[in-house]
Amino acid sequence: MKFTVFAKTVILLICLLVPILLLYTYANQANVDMVVEEKQQSSLNQFNYFSSQVDKNIEQLSLYGLTLLRDPSILHYRYMTDSTSQYEKNSIYLDILDKLSLYQSTSRWKNDITIVLPQAELVLSTMSSRTVYDEKMLTFPQPGQWQLEQGVSPTFSQITMSGMKNR
Numbered sequence: 001m002k003f004t005v006f007a008k009t010v011i012l013l014i015c016l017l018v019p020i021l022l023l024y025t026y027a028n029q030a031n032v033d034m035v036v037e038e039k040q041q042s043s044l045n046q047f048n049y050f051s052s053q054v055d056k057n058i059e060q061l062s063l064y065g066l067t068l069l070r071d072p073s074i075l076h077y078r079y080m081t082d083s084t085s086q087y088e089k090n091s092i093y094l095d096i097l098d099k100l101s102l103y104q105s106t107s108r109w110k111n112d113i114t115i116v117l118p119q120a121e122l123v124l125s126t127m128s129s130r131t132v133y134d135e136k137m138l139t140f141p142q143p144g145q146w147q148l149e150q151g152v153s154p155t156f157s158q159i160t161m162s163g164m165k166n167r
Contacts, residue, residue, distance in 0.1 A: 057109050064103050064113060078117055100126045
């Protein structure tokens with residue numbers, strides 16, 4: 001069987017085209033796999049960064065309780081007697097509210113801090129709706145756990161000292 005020049009040219013083109021197509025398919029698949037892997041790595045890196053930021057913010061917020069535990073104004077306010085003048089009580093009260101507002105504004109997250117002094121039945125808070133003492137404030141949420149309420153942001157509570165709560 002004799003092949004014409006045209007048939008030989010077509011066979012030669014097919015023989016050259018098949019390896020080129022195979023190499024193109026292989027290179028294309030390798031590039032697609034590399035892009036998918038890079039995308040996954042990028043997503044993982046973004047998640048790790050977000051996770052570390054969340055951890056840092058939670059750690060910062062939890063340190064507020066420890067800092068407030070040692071704050072002289074709060075300790076002084078907690079142990080005031082009836083003989084303390086109203087001016088001094090109000091002055092320390094406003095100083096504590098200023099500190100709570102400062103703590104609240106230093107975090108990137110929206111947060112509210114509430115201090116409950118059950119002996120004096122007092123509540124110091126950055127939330128204007130939480131200024132009235134209520135026994136329920138001492139029973140929930142459980143210390144060190146997140147509390148979810150319908151229509152309210154998640155809440156983390158930490159008891160910082162006997163009779164004092166940071167929310």
